[in-house]
Amino acid sequence: MSDYLSGNNPGSVQSEHEEHVHRDDMSSKIGMWLFLLTEVLLFGGLFLLYMAYRVKYTGNFHDAALELNMKIGTFNTLILITSSLTMALSIAAMQRARKGLSIFLLVSTQALGIFFLINKFFEWSAKFHHGLYPGSETLLNRPKGEYIFFGMYYAMTGLHALHVIAGLTLLTFMLVFIIRNKVNPDNYIRLENSGLYWHLVDLIWIFLFPLFYLMR
Amino acid sequence: MENADTASYVDFYHAEGKHKGILSWLLTTDHKRIGLMYMCSMMTFMLIGMTLGVLMKIEMLTPGKTIVSAQTYNAMFTLHGLIMIFLFIIPGLPAIFGNFMLPLQIGARDVAFPRLNLLSWYFYMTGGIFAILSLFLRGGPIDTGWTFYIPYSIRTGTDVILPLLAAFILGFSSIITGINFVTTIHRMRAPGMGFFKMPLFVWSLYATAWIQIIATPIIGITIILVIIERLFQMGIFDPALGGDPLLFQHLFWIYSHPAVYIMILPAMGAVSEIIPTFAKRTIFGYKAIAYSSLAIAFIGYFVWAHHMFTSGISETSRFIFSLLTFLVAIPSGVKVFNWVATLYKGSITPGVPLLFVMLFVFLFSIGGLTGLVLGSLATNAHLHDTYFVVAHFHYVMFGGTVMIFFGALHYWFPKMFGKMYNEKIAKWTIPVIFVGFNMLYFTMFILGYEGMPRRYWDYLPKYQTLHVISTVGSWILVTGIIIMLVNLINGLRKGPKAPMNPWGGKTLEWTVPSPPPVYNFEEIPVITHGPYYYGGEEEK
Numbered sequence: 001m002s003d004y005l006s007g008n009n010p011g012s013v014q015s016e017h018e019e020h021v022h023r024d025d026m027s028s029k030i031g032m033w034l035f036l037l038t039e040v041l042l043f044g045g046l047f048l049l050y051m052a053y054r055v056k057y058t059g060n061f062h063d064a065a066l067e068l069n070m071k072i073g074t075f076n077t078l079i080l081i082t083s084s085l086t087m088a089l090s091i092a093a094m095q096r097a098r099k100g101l102s103i104f105l106l107v108s109t110q111a112l113g114i115f116f117l118i119n120k121f122f123e124w125s126a127k128f129h130h131g132l133y134p135g136s137e138t139l140l141n142r143p144k145g146e147y148i149f150f151g152m153y154y155a156m157t158g159l160h161a162l163h164v165i166a167g168l169t170l171l172t173f174m175l176v177f178i179i180r181n182k183v184n185p186d187n188y189i190r191l192e193n194s195g196l197y198w199h200l201v202d203l204i205w206i207f208l209f210p211l212f213y214l215m216r
Numbered sequence: 217m218e219n220a221d222t223a224s225y226v227d228f229y230h231a232e233g234k235h236k237g238i239l240s241w242l243l244t245t246d247h248k249r250i251g252l253m254y255m256c257s258m259m260t261f262m263l264i265g266m267t268l269g270v271l272m273k274i275e276m277l278t279p280g281k282t283i284v285s286a287q288t289y290n291a292m293f294t295l296h297g298l299i300m301i302f303l304f305i306i307p308g309l310p311a312i313f314g315n316f317m318l319p320l321q322i323g324a325r326d327v328a329f330p331r332l333n334l335l336s337w338y339f340y341m342t343g344g345i346f347a348i349l350s351l352f353l354r355g356g357p358i359d360t361g362w363t364f365y366i367p368y369s370i371r372t373g374t375d376v377i378l379p380l381l382a383a384f385i386l387g388f389s390s391i392i393t394g395i396n397f398v399t400t401i402h403r404m405r406a407p408g409m410g411f412f413k414m415p416l417f418v419w420s421l422y423a424t425a426w427i428q429i430i431a432t433p434i435i436g437i438t439i440i441l442v443i444i445e446r447l448f449q450m451g452i453f454d455p456a457l458g459g460d461p462l463l464f465q466h467l468f469w470i471y472s473h474p475a476v477y478i479m480i481l482p483a484m485g486a487v488s489e490i491i492p493t494f495a496k497r498t499i500f501g502y503k504a505i506a507y508s509s510l511a512i513a514f515i516g517y518f519v520w521a522h523h524m525f526t527s528g529i530s531e532t533s534r535f536i537f538s539l540l541t542f543l544v545a546i547p548s549g550v551k552v553f554n555w556v557a558t559l560y561k562g563s564i565t566p567g568v569p570l571l572f573v574m575l576f577v578f579l580f581s582i583g584g585l586t587g588l589v590l591g592s593l594a595t596n597a598h599l600h601d602t603y604f605v606v607a608h609f610h611y612v613m614f615g616g617t618v619m620i621f622f623g624a625l626h627y628w629f630p631k632m633f634g635k636m637y638n639e640k641i642a643k644w645t646i647p648v649i650f651v652g653f654n655m656l657y658f659t660m661f662i663l664g665y666e667g668m669p670r671r672y673w674d675y676l677p678k679y680q681t682l683h684v685i686s687t688v689g690s691w692i693l694v695t696g697i698i699i700m701l702v703n704l705i706n707g708l709r710k711g712p713k714a715p716m717n718p719w720g721g722k723t724l725e726w727t728v729p730s731p732p733p734v735y736n737f738e739e740i741p742v743i744t745h746g747p748y749y750y751g752g753e754e755e756k
Contacts, residue, residue, distance in 0.1 A: 031399045134449050
């Protein structure tokens with residue numbers, strides 16, 4: 001009989017659960033990781049398309065990539081990586097009960113995120129100025145592979161930018177929660193989960209950057 | 217214990233909550249109430265879809281125009297597909313019975329994220345309303361078929377964006393439910409309930425939830441791309457601009473084929489609940505059934521291109537996808553043989569749910585075997601896009617999933633509502649449904665084999681006899697379903713009170729009163745036996 005009782009579900013899991021009926025940090029974390037998995041797959045569809053078209057239009061992709069501004073791309077990569085650092089430090093500060101520092105680091109993360117978007121805005125405007133946007137005369141007269149390259153470029157960086165905006169919104173909520181002490185050194189799972197989301201957004205950019213800017 | 221339900225307790229319908237009246241439903245986080253809200257909305261959508269289906273069959277009574285124009289017919293089969301697939305069959309069993317029964321079956325008080333659970337219902341409703349709204353907006357109802365194939369879906373003048381948005385939002389709802397269920401199953405099982413002491417319905421929900429998480433994002437991105445293709449001429453799928461419409465088909469089926477297993481797996485789980493209860497013996501091959509659910513979920517992810525055999529993919533990929541398709545038959549066969557072995561030497565009570573299971577086994581076997589006909593490359597070339605395909609997936613989806621949906625409804629009805637329905641009438645609806653169903657769909661196998669293409673509004677006179685038989689069958693089938701639903705509603709209104717455990721089931725939901733109290737269990741049970749323990753030695 002004891003075999004049955006010592007099944008592969010440790011009793012401690014349940015008793016821990018009984019203590020906090022409304023709160024189970026491990027569940028929140030599992031839920032968040034599963035959500036991140038769906039995000040990876042959402043972009044996965046686009047990466048798959050990118051791969052297929054890169055094989056089909058290798059030469060055109062090479063030519064079109066030369067039009068992108070590698071300096072802004074590199075700069076934006078640095079900005080996002082730094083923002084991931086400040087995000088992680090903000091959580092670390094919260095763990096050590098340094099509320100003020102945590103807020104400062106969180107706001108820095110947001111500032112860097114906004115900075116990234118501003119750069120992106122100028123980068124896109126420059127492209128539009130040169131007539132490099134879907135449906136433009138200039139692009140319609142280019143080889144089809146270049147048209148697709150820019151289609152993929154706008155779709156992927158655009159979807160990524162939307163995720164940056166979503167992340168910034170999430171971080172604003174966290175800021176309010178920290179100020180109101182709803183996120184505190186004893187309960188910071190929401191801040192941690194938002195951090196995970198922010199890192200994912202960063203990580204996706206880390207893949208977009210070489211695919212569009214570096215592979216020439 | 218059997219009579220504990222006569223003791224005084226407050227069931228979840230009458231419990232005092234924060235809100236009163238309609239708000240006590242619309243703002244609830246109780247998994248049971250959310251399950252029932254899904255049930256009401258889903259039944260409504262099912263009736264709309266069914267009406268469309270009946271009207272389509274009436275249109276097919278005569279060649280040429282019978283009641284509607286060709287364009288209306290195009291819109292009708294598109295909406296019939298959209299509603300039945302995205303609003304009824306995909307969320308059907310997980311959202312209704314999964315929500316209601318999962319926490320009860322694993323001995324938990326609720327799901328892991330009750331508020332997300334409610335949010336997912338609101339997403340579901342938003343998606344549903346968008347789909348219906350698209351009927352009345354500019355451009356007219358969508359006419360692309362539920363598959364939204366490019367390039368037509370970026371050329372048609374009808375309103376494509378709103379229904380696409382609806383499907384996207386419904387996908388969100390599906391993902392949230394999936395995440396919720398996986399987390400719940402990992403974190404909230406009662407003490408002593410290891411993974412191999414979970415009821416098999418829970419196993420099937422687990423496998424389903426994983427497919428929901430892994431496959432749904434792909435349709436999400438595909439839909440977004442079609443929308444921006446229509447809005448901004450991105451060129452990604454448009455052949456005129458260098459895009460490849462075949463890639464759309466790949467992405468579409470990477471989701472939509474696994475979605476087929478989202479539809480059927482929970483039904484198979486419910487079968488694995490009903491059979492032991494009515495055979496009064498433990499399930500045969502528990503682990504084999506549990507693993508086969510995972511195997512189906514896994515292999516199901518690698519067979520998508522069998523929808524594209526005639527689309528122009530390479531010979532090698534056709535060969536591989538055909539082979540992989542055949543492999544799905546193995547875990548499915550494992551299940552069927554284990555179910556039959558469970559019935560062998562059991563003391564069988566032919567209750568209504570079990571009769572639905574019998575109906576399922578018969579119809580689903582025909583659906584499954586004709587699936588092999590379509591999975592073979594040579595026969596597929598002849599039968600692709602004919603009525604044979606229509607018949608095949610109706611046998612699988614309607615004869616499979618929906619029959620078990622009805623069976624599960626009759627199985628868990630006493631638990632959900634605390635009332636009994638008239639079992640005699642319920643039994644009589646089954647032969648009516650059986651006759652109507654086979655008249656309606658078996659004729660379609662023959663029509664397809666003779667060359668009648670699917671989705672056509674007009675046909676050659678030589679097909680008329682079979683179309684007429686089919687249409688009459690649809691009337692008989694609908695009559696059966698209506699009698700069944702009226703019988704259930706009558707049971708709900710004036711049926712006798714249901715006991716705690718009317719069928720002698722052994723899983724945990726039968727150990728709480730009918731209907732259950734708000735927090736399900738007064739004390740969280742400790743599990744010492746497998747889920748279908750009727751005494752004697754247990755399989756290790």
